[in-house]
Structures are given as C-alpha cells and as structure tokens.
Amino acid sequence: MELWIKKIESASTLEELESLRVDTLGKKGVLTIEFAKMKDILAVDKKSFAENLNRQKDQITKALDSKKIELEIIALDKKLQFEKIDVTKFNNELSCGAAHPVAETMNRIINYFLNLNFTVEEGPLVEDDFHNFQALNLPEYHPARDMADTFYNKDYTLLRTHTSPVQIRTMLSQKAPIRMIAPGTVFRRDFDITHTPMFHQIEALVVDEADKISFANLKHVLVEFLQHMFGEVEVRFRPSYFPFTEPSAEVDISCVFCKGSGCRVCSQTGWLEVLGCGVVDQNVFDAVGYKDKSGYAFGLGIERFAMLIHSIGDLRSLFESDTRLLGQFKWLLQEDG
Ligand code: DAH
Numbered sequence: 149m150e151l152w153i154k155k156i157e158s159a160s161t162l163e164e165l166e167s168l169r170v171d172t173l174g175k176k177g178v179l180t181i182e183f184a185k186m187k188d189i190l191a192v193d194k195k196s197f198a199e200n201l202n203r204q205k206d207q208i209t210k211a212l213d214s215k216k217i218e219l220e221i222i223a224l225d226k227k228l229q230f231e232k233i234d235v236t237k238f239n240n241e242l243s244c245g246a247a248h249p250v251a252e253t254m255n256r257i258i259n260y261f262l263n264l265n266f267t268v269e270e271g272p273l274v275e276d277d278f279h280n281f282q283a284l285n286l287p288e289y290h291p292a293r294d295m296a297d298t299f300y301n302k303d304y305t306l307l308r309t310h311t312s313p314v315q316i317r318t319m320l321s322q323k324a325p326i327r328m329i330a331p332g333t334v335f336r337r338d339f340d341i342t343h344t345p346m347f348h349q350i351e352a353l354v355v356d357e358a359d360k361i362s363f364a365n366l367k368h369v370l371v372e373f374l375q376h377m378f379g380e381v382e383v384r385f386r387p388s389y390f391p392f393t394e395p396s397a398e399v400d401i402s403c404v405f406c407k408g409s410g411c412r413v414c415s416q417t418g419w420l421e422v423l424g425c426g427v428v429d430q431n432v433f434d435a436v437g438y439k440d441k442s443g444y445a446f447g448l449g450i451e452r453f454a455m456l457i458h459s460i461g462d463l464r465s466l467f468e469s470d471t472r473l474l475g476q477f478k479w480l481l482q483e484d485g
Pocket of ligand 1 (some may be wrong): 309310311312351352390392393423424425426445446447448
C-alpha cells in the first residue's frame with residue numbers, strides 16, 4: 149500500500165491523480181479486489197482483515213484528498229498567470245464616443261461668450277405665465293402669444309417656450325450691470341421637418357446704466373460672433389417685431405451653401421435667418437423694477453446653427469440617436485484636443 153501512497157504523493161496532474169483513484173478505490177481497484185476476498189476469509193480472521201483494509205482505505209482516501217487540493221491550487225495559479233490582463237495595454241479596437249452636434253455647437257457658443265466675460269445663467273424648464281410672457285411685455289390676450297404654441301399644465305404652469313424668461317429671473321435677482329447668456333431646452337407644440345417639440349436656445353442680455361448700451365453695441369457683438377461661427381459671411385439686420393425689444397431686428401447671414409447666389413436651402417434669396425434681437429423694451433425694465441437702464445438682447449436656436457455649420461438636412465435626425473449620424477462627428481473631439 150505504501151507504494152500506492154508514494155505514487156499518489158508524486159502525482160503531478162489532476163488527471164494522473166484521478167487514474168490512481170480508479171486503480172485503488174475504483175470498481176476494479178486493488179483495494180476493492182481485496183475487500184471482495186472477505187467472503188473467503190475464515191470467520192475468526194474477518195475482523196482483523198476488515199480493520200486492516202479499512203485503515204488502508206482511509207490512508208489512500210486522505211492521500212488522494214490532500215493531493216487533490218494541492219494540485220487544484222497549482223492549476224488555478226497557472227490559469228491566473230496565463231489569463232492575467234494588462235490594463236495598461238492600448239487597444240486599437242476600442243471606439244470612442246462623439247460629441248452630439250447640438251452639444252458641440254452649444255459649447256462653442258458658450259465658450260465664445262465666456263471669453264467676452266458673459267456669465268452663464270439658468271432657469272427652470274417648468275415656468276409660470278409671469279416669467280415666460282407677462283414680464284416680457286406679452287400681457288394676456290396679446291396677439292404675439294400666438295407665436296408660441298405652448299404646452300400648458302393643469303396648474304397654470306407651462307413648459308418654457310423660449311429662454312427669454314431667464315432674462316427676467318436674472319434681472320430680478322441681480323443688479324445691473326448684467327452680461328449674461330442662458331443656454332437651455334425649450335418646448336413648443338410643433339413637429340415637422342423644421343420643428344421638434346423640444347429644442348435648444350441661447351438667450352443673451354446686456355444691461356447697463358441709461359444710454360450706455362445702444363443698438364450699435366448689439367450690432368458689433370453680433371457681426372463678430374456670427375463671423376466667428378460661420379466664417380466670412382455677410383450679416384444683415386432686418387427690422388422685425390418682438391414684444392420684449394424695441395427696436396427689434398431679425399439677423400440674416402449670406403447663405404453658407406451658395407455664398408449668396410441663391411439655392412434651395414436659402415429659397416433662392418441668398419440669405420439665411422439665424423437669430424432675433426433688439427434693444428430691451430422699457431416695459432421689460434418696468435416689470436423687473438429696473439430704473440434708468442439701457443440694454444440689448446438676442447436669442448437663437450442651437451439646432452439651426454448646428455444644421456448650417458454641419459450641413460444637416462433634416463432637423464429631426466438630430467434627435468433620432470442614430471450612431472451612424474453621430475459617428476460622423478468624432479473629428480470634433482479630436483479637434484478639441
Ligand atoms: N425669444 C425669441 C424666440 O424664442 C428669440 C428672441 C428674439 C430673443 C429677440 C431675444 C430677442 O432676446 O431680443 O423666438
């Protein structure tokens with residue numbers, strides 16, 4: 149039996165150990181054969197014969213068990229060594245994400261105005277009638293309220309239809325001078341090739357003492373800004389109407405696709421409308437209790453900017469989360485460094 153024990157102790161693999169188990173304790177194993185001899189042993193000798201065999205069986209079983217544990221540990225160590233992962237290794241196949249064109253355009257605009265010392269202000273998406281309309285010189289029954297197809301809630305709150313209410317909140321909580329932008333989400337009941345029910349705007353407001361801020365300041369800032377965003381474009385101001393500014397203007401740039409000669413995108417006009425602006429109406433200052441102040445404001449839609457900058461044809465594709473579209477903007481990340 150000692151021979152078997154020695155063999156077990158020197159087994160070097162789990163397979164070898166298993167075959168030794170079969171050779172000793174298996175159906176045709178040496179010990180099993182010895183046990184079978186019991187029936188031929190004289191009754192007087194049976195007890196000591198059985199005791200002897202059981203002792204041997206115990207020794208073999210213990211040797212097999214402890215060797216098994218030892219070999220399993222060795223096998224696991226080997227496996228761990230073989231399977232270890234080098235987390236510092238560079239994997240060329242990993243693909244990185246891309247900035248969404250709306251987020252990227254938004255960030256570009258925010259950074260531009262941060263460099264001009266504007267602050268970034270925020271307001272709630274669920275607004276009330278006062279901030280979204282009344283204080284912006286849009287009293288009840290004012291026909292200009294039709295411009296916005298508003299989502300109303302049962303409790304008379306509403307989803308803000310523009311970022312202009314942030315002007316009101318900022319003036320109510322801060323003293324002039326103010327130089328702020330308010331980027332954010334806005335909502336309107338509209339859905340077609342040029343409208344989605346949720347989209348993004350950036351509002352800007354500059355306020356200082358009376359007569360300090362004029363339309364000329366507004367014009368200068370906007371021409372510089374639009375040429376920064378679109379390159380060498382022409383900029384024109386068209387007289388328009390917004391309740392919160394007087395005078396008001398809509399601003400066009402020469403078409404970025406046909407350079408002003410006329411194409412399908414600009415409806416053959418050579419011009420693309422990009423934002424609304426004006427000199428802050430006195431009624432707005434009255435609503436927030438500002439006395440002897442002057443200022444300008446403007447507001448723009450981020451999606452429109454993103455579509456013109458990246459030649460995206462259908463506004464809705466910006467919200468479909470199609471990674472084939474988003475994948476085309478990876479270079480924006482690289483450019484940002
Ligand atoms: N709130 C306007 C809109 O949603 C955009 C706008 C136009 C904002 C003129 C302004 C402004 O501050 O002066 O269409």
